[in-house]
Every structure is written in structure tokens, then in C-alpha cells.
Amino acid sequence: MNFFRSWSGINLFLCLLLSIPLFTIFISIVPPKIEIWSYLFETRLIELLINTFYLTIGVGVGSFLLGTSLAWIVVMYEFPLKKVFDWALILPMAVPAYVIGFVILTAFEYGGIVPGALEYLFGIEGFYPDIRSGLGVIIVMSLVLYPYVYLLARSAFRDQNQSYLDAARSLGVTQKMLFIRVALPLARPSIVAGVSLALMESLADFGTVAIFSFDTFTTAIYEVWFGMYERSAATQLASMLLMFNFIFFWLEYRTRGKAVYYQSSGASRKQKSFRVSLPKKIILFSYPAIILCCSFVFPVAVLIYWALDVWDMQVQSRFFEYAFNSLLLGLLSGLIIIPIALILAYGKRLNPGIISFLTTRISTLGYAIPGSVIAVGVLIPLSWIDYRINDITSYLWDYSPGLILTGSIAAILFAYTVRFMTVGFNSVDSSLLKITTSMDMAAQSLGLSRLGIMKKIHFKLIRSGLLTGFILVFVDVMKEMPATLLMRPFGFDTLATWIWQLTSEAMAKQAALPALIIVAVGLFPVIILIGLDKKTSFGED
Amino acid sequence: MNQQDVIIGLENIDKKFQNTPALRGLDLSIHRNEMVALLGPSGCGKTTTLRIIGGFERPDSGLVSIRGKCVFDKKRFIPPEKRKIGMVFQDIALFPHLSLSENIAFGLKGSKSDKNQRVGEMLELIGLVNQGKKLPHMISGGQQQRVAIARALAPKTEILLLDEPFSSLDFQLRRQLRQDIKKILTQLDVTVILVTHDQYEAFSFAERIVMMHDGQVMQDGSPLECYQNPKNTWVASFVGTANFIPAKIYEERIVTPIGILMNKQRETSGDYQIMIRPEDISILPANKGEEQGIVENSMFLGNREIFFVKLGSGQSIRVQVQTRGNIRLQDPVRLHFEHYKLFKKA
Structure with a gap:
């Protein structure tokens, strides 16, 4: 019995361990380092702030427009292949923004596919739009991040009671005005939450902005850290980025709670689609088709084409080594994160209350913290420990082992654990929440011990949740770029960092194969998501 | 009432949903300031009728007119936002x-x-x-439904459609709210159509009941008429509880398992069903050998008692009386009745 009581102690310990990076960044802000800030201010802070502002507004507007309009069309109108678009529009989630970024960039460049095709097909020459710009970044990110808004807006529209729309019409609102006057205001909390998620992703992004040479905090942290070895400046930049990200994190959290009131209660009439004429149907079909082409079909097709084009060179290169590294990191992270997530979730279940709520909440903040920030937050304490170790060994034995922890696989795994604990925890916790306490009581009354309940009931019921969590962690680790770039040991590469290397050396075609692998792996969680989605949305049919 | 007073007219309305007919040649006229209830089981077409009046469904054929103007026929369809009809929904939808x-x-x-x-x-x-600034989730379900009615009436609406407006509320609240709303609506010059599956709701709310079944009107009349003088066995059994006992008419006599009656209405000879309401039967203790049936089950409801009496023919009859407490299970009894209704067997 004592064992179960001491569980909250374990949770507290894990929580402290996992909040080290966040804590490091926090204490680095106080007291404010005036000379570093003034140095940053003189050099690049203004540009970074302007760029971040531009990016936030642009991606915010872009993902809002795309996500909301697509969701409305798919929910409310009848048009060809509507049921396919319904789930296919989620697919861009499988593609990391940096992959679409380098595909589009390369495809539009001099001698690229798009200008070539335009010249060949229509005789248009010299079509080279200035893609490598802020606008280019915004378009690319909006194309990849709109599914966050789409998913939440779509379920908001779908759950909206038909009676709301009918009531509005009986009060004199025309069919065209329903979206503005009723549907949009009602879906607002969900849409704000979706846009916040998209913005958190765009702020945390490193690869896309790096490829487009569009400086934001993530690229600045990288440059300051590696190019100038200015650790404290990098830390200050990280703290600023963290602050921006927490704004959207808070916004998302707050509006999510609010969305509950906006759902209909009680029995509701099924949503009726609008009937439209054939020309309108064609327009309604073309719009999602074009978006899906730009954000998924075209990039993937180009990647396949390139991968086949340079196949022989790929095989000779170090593809398998890097793929193995990615695989290894993914598997190890899953093996670390899922058990810890299970301990946290179980502790919360055994001892519900404010302490377990806070410990789990803090332990799972990682998703709100950009990878570059976590990397800095992990590297600083680790290098401190490394120096102390060297101090001690050189004092005792006159020997310096060098940096043991910094630049080790263990350090990267720790950073991943902090960053992706949320993903693992959420899937474990949600599957654990489905087991009601009366099930526990029923089992206890039938003579099962607590350990027996765990083995015979809980474990059996959460197995699929554990597996889902594992897959999600694995995929996120495969895609992860900024933390890995900052922390990898010398000469160690993963598929993601390799893509970055190749693209920064203008060898985009060679990057196609690793990118395809990441996209293919990334499809798994999206397929899981689509499966869940179908279960909930078509369950009533 | 003359034709001038008709505010809503439905003529020969047909409507199918995926080949299942919902309405079959429905005719209905509603007069100004009437309070009408469309009553029927789920799937009878009552809500479809309401939604056609509101403009939320298009009939397959027929004619709909509102305030003397055609709003639907072969060529025309006036959308709901142009019809100036207030609507209140089951799920409140504030x-x-x-x-x-x-x-x-x-x-x-x-x-x-x-x-x-x-x-x-x-x-x-x-x-x-003084509660106007509150948000809907801050007030009770009954208050919400009152606000929904206010919202529907606010644009000086003359026609109000209520689609099962009380059924999302619990029993006590429902009764109270029904009275409140009836009181509010009778003060105003407004024509009300209530859709409900609950006969007590319909009876206590409306002055005219339109009974619907399988997309057709079964009976159209006052609550009392529908209860006391049902047009067919379906209406009789849907409204209240009814006992149906086989009867035969020979010239001047009606022969039933519980007594012989005079054929006062001069019905033609043949096989009939006789419908008797449980409260129209009285029950008397009988001596062994003289009984018409045996009490096989009983329910005590405070001021009333319900007995299920098994007749010699094997049929069970439901009887409802004021509580007296003089009859027990397995007692032999005789039954007596006066009000009844005859339906000729097809």
C-alpha cells in the first residue's frame, strides 16, 4: 500500500527532472543581462521581432483562411469526392514544413520543374517568382499548418446544431450570411485554438525559415550558439521565443475550455448540406483539390521523381547509416517516454488532486517549448556538470575526460523526452481515462488485488493507447530538426539533419529520399488520426 | 371560421425521404390566432409538416400558402428567412x-x-x-426556452412554430413552463402550431388537435372529441388507454363477453370491436360462479386503482377506479360499463 502512496513522490521527481530545461531558461532571464540585450538590440533583435511578427500574422491569417474555408465547404456542401477530401485534407500534416519548403523552393528556382513546365507547356519564359521571401515562408507554412485549423473548425461546424442555422434563417438570415452571422462566431473558440496551435508550430520551426534564409528566433539561436559561441545570448533569445510561444499556448488552453459552452446540448438534428448548381460544384471541387495538390500531392510527386532520378548516388551515400540513427533515436525515445508517461498517468489516477494535476501538467509542457529552446535549456546544465566533472578529475588524477554528457546521445534523448512527453502522456492518459473507477471497484469487489487490476484490466485496456503513443513519439522524433542540430555529437546525423545539410548545400534532389522516408513514416499518425476521426464523425450512420 | 381566416394552408402535400414517404397527400388549414397541436408518434410526419411550413423542407409536390400568399408550388419556393415565421426548437438553440x-x-x-x-x-x-446580459448557459433550461420564444416573437411574428419545445426539460419543469408559455401566448395575437408526441402536452396546450399517423391526418378536432369520439381504433389507442373487446350485433342487441347492450344507434348487424376506456368501467365483487372475470394483477396509484381482469375468453381488461380497497388479487368480479364506442371489423 505504501508503494502506491509513494507514487506521487515519483511523479514529483519526474516532474522536476523534466522541467530542468524550462527552469534553466527561466532563471537565465533574471536578473536581466543588460549588456547582452543591448548587444542583441543593436545587432539583430529588431529584425527578428519584425520577422516573427510578420510570420505570426501571415501564418495566422493563412491557416485561418485555408482551414476555416475548407472545413466549411466540406461540412456544408455537396460536391464530387467530398468524402475523400474530408480526410485527405488532413494529409499535409504528415509532411514537415521544411520538406515542402525545399521542394517548392527548388521547384521554382532557375531550371526548376515549375518554370520548366510553364515554358514547355505554355511557352511562358522567365517565370521566377521571388519565393525566397517572407511571403514564401508564410505560404509554405500555411499550406502545411492549416490542418490544425481545419480539424478543429470542421468538428466545430459539424457539431453545430442544425437548429442554430434554422433558427437564424427563421429570423431572416439568408443562406449566404449563415457562415458570417452564425457558424463563424460559434466556431470561434475552436478556430482560435487551431490557429494558436499552427502559430506555436510556426514559431518553433527551424528548417523552413533556415532554407528560406528568413531569420527568426530559432535560426538566430542556432547561429549565435554555433557561429559565435555566445551561449548567454542564445539563452536570452530562447527565453524570448519561449515567451511568444507561451502566449499562444495560453490562448489555445483558454479557448479550448470555452468551446464546451458552444457545443450543442441534447438531441440535435443532423447537419443538412446545401444543394448547389453544377458550375458551383466544380468550383467547390477545385478549391480543395488545388490546396491538396500544392500541400501534398505535388511535393510528394516531386520527391518521388527526384528520389528515382538520383537513386544510385543515394545508395552509395550514407543513407542507411542516417536512417539507422533516426530509427534508433525514435525507438529509444519511445522506450523512455512511454514508461514515464505511464508512471505519470497512473500516479495521477491513483492520487487525484492538485499535486498530481500540477506535476503532470508541468511534465507535459514540452510540446509548447520549441526544440531549439529545449536544446539550449538542456545543454547549459549539462555542460555545467561536464565542467565540474573535468574539474574534479583533473584535480584528483590530472586527467580531463572532455565533455561526456554534452554532445552525447543521452543528452539528445533527454531533450526529446522533455519535448515529446506531451504526445506520449496524452495517448496513455486518454486511454487510462476510459477505464472508469467503477470498473476498478467491480474488480476489487470480485477479489482482485490492486496489482491484479493493473495486470488483468488496466494493461489490457491501455495496450493500444501505449502503442499509439509510441508511434506518435517515434514519428515526432524522426521529424525533429532544431534540437537535434544543436545537440548531435560530432559526425552524427539523422535523416532530418541530413536533409538540412543537403538543402543548405543546394543538393535538394539528394534530400528527396530521406524526405520521402520521413513523409512515409509521418503518414502513420495521420492515418491513426483519420481512423479516429471516421469513428467519431460517421459513428451515427 | 371562413376561408378569409386561413393563415396557413397546406394542400395535397407529398414528401419522401430516400423513398420512404413522410407525408402522403396532406391537407391542413390553420386559422388566425388558433392554437393547434400536431400530435402523433415519432415518424408520423408532424415535424416534417412543421418544417415545410417554416421553409426548412421542400415538399415533393403540393401547395403551401401563408397569409394568403403562395410560398411553395411547382414554380415557387420562398426561403425561410422571407417567411416571417418564428420557430422554437426542441434543443432550444439559443x-x-x-x-x-x-x-x-x-x-x-x-x-x-x-x-x-x-x-x-x-x-x-x-x-x-434585468437578466439580458447573461449568457444562455448561465440560466436554467426553462428560462432558456422562454428566451427562445421571445427571440422568435421579437420581430412581431404572427406565426409561431414550436417543435417539441418542452421535451428537453424534466417532467416538473415541463408542466410549469407549458402553463407559463400558454399564458404568454394567449395574451398575444399569434397563431401557434405545437408539434408533440405527448398527448397530455397537446391536450393541455392546444384548442385543436391534429392527430397524424403515417404521413396522414387521422383526426382533426378538439381534445375532448379526439378522446371521447375517436374516428378509428388507431386514434382510440394512441390517445389514452383503450380496451378493445370483440362484439357482435344481432339486430337490436350488442353481445359482448361482459354483458349485452341495446343497439341504440341502430348499427348494422355484424362483427364489431367495442372500445371502452378503463375509467368507464366499474368493478364489483361477485360470488363464485357468477363472475365475468378474475383479478389477475393490480396497481395501486394512491387515489386510483388499476385492475387487470382476465375474462372467461382469456382476454385481459384494464379497469381504473377510485380507490376503495375492497377488491384483491384473484377475486372473482363482475364488470359494468356505459360509455363505449363501436368500430366495425373490416
Whole structure:
């Protein structure tokens, strides 16, 4: 019995361990380092702030427009292949923004596919739009991040009671005005939450902005850290980025709670689609088709084409080594994160209350913290420990082992654990929440011990949740770029960092194969998501 | 009532949903300031009828007119927002992001002060003065439904459609709210159509009942008429409880297992079913050998008792009487009745 009581102690310990990076960044802000800030201010802070502002507004507007309009069309109108678009529009989630970024960039460049095709097909020459710009970044990110808004807006529209729309019409609102006057205001909390998620992703992004040479905090942290070895400046930049990200994190959290009131209660009439004429149907079909082409079909097709084009060179290169590294990191992270997530979730279940709520909440903040920030937050304490170790060994034995922890696989795994604990925890916790306490009581009354309940009931019921969590962690680790770039040991590469290397050396075609692998792996969680989605949305049919 | 008074007219309406007929040649006229209930089991077409009047469904064929103007025929379809008909929904459907005042003002046009004045009037009408700033989730279900009615009536609506407006509320609240709303609506010059599957709701709310079954009108009349003088066995059994006992008419006599009656209405000879309401039967203890049936089950409901009496033929009859406490299970009894209704067997 004592064992179960001491569980909250374990949770507290894990929580402290996992909040080290966040804590490091926090204490680095106080007291404010005036000379570093003034140095940053003189050099690049203004540009970074302007760029971040531009990016936030642009991606915010872009993902809002795309996500909301697509969701409305798919929910409310009848048009060809509507049921396919319904789930296919989620697919861009499988593609990391940096992959679409380098595909589009390369495809539009001099001698690229798009200008070539335009010249060949229509005789248009010299079509080279200035893609490598802020606008280019915004378009690319909006194309990849709109599914966050789409998913939440779509379920908001779908759950909206038909009676709301009918009531509005009986009060004199025309069919065209329903979206503005009723549907949009009602879906607002969900849409704000979706846009916040998209913005958190765009702020945390490193690869896309790096490829487009569009400086934001993530690229600045990288440059300051590696190019100038200015650790404290990098830390200050990280703290600023963290602050921006927490704004959207808070916004998302707050509006999510609010969305509950906006759902209909009680029995509701099924949503009726609008009937439209054939020309309108064609327009309604073309719009999602074009978006899906730009954000998924075209990039993937180009990647396949390139991968086949340079196949022989790929095989000779170090593809398998890097793929193995990615695989290894993914598997190890899953093996670390899922058990810890299970301990946290179980502790919360055994001892519900404010302490377990806070410990789990803090332990799972990682998703709100950009990878570059976590990397800095992990590297600083680790290098401190490394120096102390060297101090001690050189004092005792006159020997310096060098940096043991910094630049080790263990350090990267720790950073991943902090960053992706949320993903693992959420899937474990949600599957654990489905087991009601009366099930526990029923089992206890039938003579099962607590350990027996765990083995015979809980474990059996959460197995699929554990597996889902594992897959999600694995995929996120495969895609992860900024933390890995900052922390990898010398000469160690993963598929993601390799893509970055190749693209920064203008060898985009060679990057196609690793990118395809990441996209293919990334499809798994999206397929899981689509499966869940179908279960909930078509369950009533 | 003359033809001038007809405010809503449905003529020969057909409507199918995926080849299942919902309405079959429905004819219905509603007069100005009438309070009508469309009553029937789920799937009878009552809600479809209401939604056709509101403009939320298009009939497959037929003619719909409102205030003497055609709103639907082969060539025409006036959308709901142009029909000036208020509607209140089962799930209440107050806009959750708007305050009570904003909800009531949603359909209003004109200047801000005009709107405010009208909202104030409506809040007073429904007894929620000074609560206009609240959001819908902050008030009770009954209050929400009153606001929904205020919202529907606010644009000076003459026609109000109520689609099972009380069924999302619990029993006690439902009865109270029904009385409140009836009181509010009878003060106003408004034509009300209530859709419900609950006969008590229909009886206590409306002055005219339109009974529907399988997309057709079964009976159209006052609540009392429908109860006491049902047109067919379906109406008889849907409204209240009914015992159906086989009967035979020979010239001047009606022969039933529980007695022989005079054929006063001069029905033709043949096989009939006789319908008797449980409360129209009285029950008397009988000596062994003289009984018409045996009490096989009973329910005690405080001031009333219900007995199930098994007749010699094997049929079970439901009897409802004032509680006296002189009859027990397995007692031999005789039955006596006066009110009844005859239906000729097809």
C-alpha cells in the first residue's frame, strides 16, 4: 500500500527532472543581462521581432483562411469526392514544413520543374517568382499548418446544431450570411485554438525559415550558439521565443475550455448540406483539390521523381547509416517516454488532486517549448556538470575526460523526452481515462488485488493507447530538426539533419529520399488520426 | 371560421425521404390566432409538416400558402428567412456566444434604440427583466426556452412554430413552463402550431388537435372529441388507454363477453370491436360462479386503482377506479360499463 502512496513522490521527481530545461531558461532571464540585450538590440533583435511578427500574422491569417474555408465547404456542401477530401485534407500534416519548403523552393528556382513546365507547356519564359521571401515562408507554412485549423473548425461546424442555422434563417438570415452571422462566431473558440496551435508550430520551426534564409528566433539561436559561441545570448533569445510561444499556448488552453459552452446540448438534428448548381460544384471541387495538390500531392510527386532520378548516388551515400540513427533515436525515445508517461498517468489516477494535476501538467509542457529552446535549456546544465566533472578529475588524477554528457546521445534523448512527453502522456492518459473507477471497484469487489487490476484490466485496456503513443513519439522524433542540430555529437546525423545539410548545400534532389522516408513514416499518425476521426464523425450512420 | 381566416394552408402535400414517404397527400388549414397541436408518434410526419411550413423542407409536390400568399408550388419556393415565421426548437438553440438580449435582438431590424426597446418588452413578457446580459448557459433550461420564444416573437411574428419545445426539460419543469408559455401566448395575437408526441402536452396546450399517423391526418378536432369520439381504433389507442373487446350485433342487441347492450344507434348487424376506456368501467365483487372475470394483477396509484381482469375468453381488461380497497388479487368480479364506442371489423 505504501508503494502506491509513494507514487506521487515519483511523479514529483519526474516532474522536476523534466522541467530542468524550462527552469534553466527561466532563471537565465533574471536578473536581466543588460549588456547582452543591448548587444542583441543593436545587432539583430529588431529584425527578428519584425520577422516573427510578420510570420505570426501571415501564418495566422493563412491557416485561418485555408482551414476555416475548407472545413466549411466540406461540412456544408455537396460536391464530387467530398468524402475523400474530408480526410485527405488532413494529409499535409504528415509532411514537415521544411520538406515542402525545399521542394517548392527548388521547384521554382532557375531550371526548376515549375518554370520548366510553364515554358514547355505554355511557352511562358522567365517565370521566377521571388519565393525566397517572407511571403514564401508564410505560404509554405500555411499550406502545411492549416490542418490544425481545419480539424478543429470542421468538428466545430459539424457539431453545430442544425437548429442554430434554422433558427437564424427563421429570423431572416439568408443562406449566404449563415457562415458570417452564425457558424463563424460559434466556431470561434475552436478556430482560435487551431490557429494558436499552427502559430506555436510556426514559431518553433527551424528548417523552413533556415532554407528560406528568413531569420527568426530559432535560426538566430542556432547561429549565435554555433557561429559565435555566445551561449548567454542564445539563452536570452530562447527565453524570448519561449515567451511568444507561451502566449499562444495560453490562448489555445483558454479557448479550448470555452468551446464546451458552444457545443450543442441534447438531441440535435443532423447537419443538412446545401444543394448547389453544377458550375458551383466544380468550383467547390477545385478549391480543395488545388490546396491538396500544392500541400501534398505535388511535393510528394516531386520527391518521388527526384528520389528515382538520383537513386544510385543515394545508395552509395550514407543513407542507411542516417536512417539507422533516426530509427534508433525514435525507438529509444519511445522506450523512455512511454514508461514515464505511464508512471505519470497512473500516479495521477491513483492520487487525484492538485499535486498530481500540477506535476503532470508541468511534465507535459514540452510540446509548447520549441526544440531549439529545449536544446539550449538542456545543454547549459549539462555542460555545467561536464565542467565540474573535468574539474574534479583533473584535480584528483590530472586527467580531463572532455565533455561526456554534452554532445552525447543521452543528452539528445533527454531533450526529446522533455519535448515529446506531451504526445506520449496524452495517448496513455486518454486511454487510462476510459477505464472508469467503477470498473476498478467491480474488480476489487470480485477479489482482485490492486496489482491484479493493473495486470488483468488496466494493461489490457491501455495496450493500444501505449502503442499509439509510441508511434506518435517515434514519428515526432524522426521529424525533429532544431534540437537535434544543436545537440548531435560530432559526425552524427539523422535523416532530418541530413536533409538540412543537403538543402543548405543546394543538393535538394539528394534530400528527396530521406524526405520521402520521413513523409512515409509521418503518414502513420495521420492515418491513426483519420481512423479516429471516421469513428467519431460517421459513428451515427 | 371562413376561408378569409386561413393563415396557413397546406394542400395535397407529398414528401419522401430516400423513398420512404413522410407525408402522403396532406391537407391542413390553420386559422388566425388558433392554437393547434400536431400530435402523433415519432415518424408520423408532424415535424416534417412543421418544417415545410417554416421553409426548412421542400415538399415533393403540393401547395403551401401563408397569409394568403403562395410560398411553395411547382414554380415557387420562398426561403425561410422571407417567411416571417418564428420557430422554437426542441434543443432550444439559443446562440451560445450571444447574451440573452443579443439573442432576442438577432432577428430585429432598425435603429439601436428601437431594438433595445423591443428587447426590453420581450424580456418583460417572459419575466426575465434585468437578466439580458447573461449568457444562455448561465440560466436554467426553462428560462432558456422562454428566451427562445421571445427571440422568435421579437420581430412581431404572427406565426409561431414550436417543435417539441418542452421535451428537453424534466417532467416538473415541463408542466410549469407549458402553463407559463400558454399564458404568454394567449395574451398575444399569434397563431401557434405545437408539434408533440405527448398527448397530455397537446391536450393541455392546444384548442385543436391534429392527430397524424403515417404521413396522414387521422383526426382533426378538439381534445375532448379526439378522446371521447375517436374516428378509428388507431386514434382510440394512441390517445389514452383503450380496451378493445370483440362484439357482435344481432339486430337490436350488442353481445359482448361482459354483458349485452341495446343497439341504440341502430348499427348494422355484424362483427364489431367495442372500445371502452378503463375509467368507464366499474368493478364489483361477485360470488363464485357468477363472475365475468378474475383479478389477475393490480396497481395501486394512491387515489386510483388499476385492475387487470382476465375474462372467461382469456382476454385481459384494464379497469381504473377510485380507490376503495375492497377488491384483491384473484377475486372473482363482475364488470359494468356505459360509455363505449363501436368500430366495425373490416
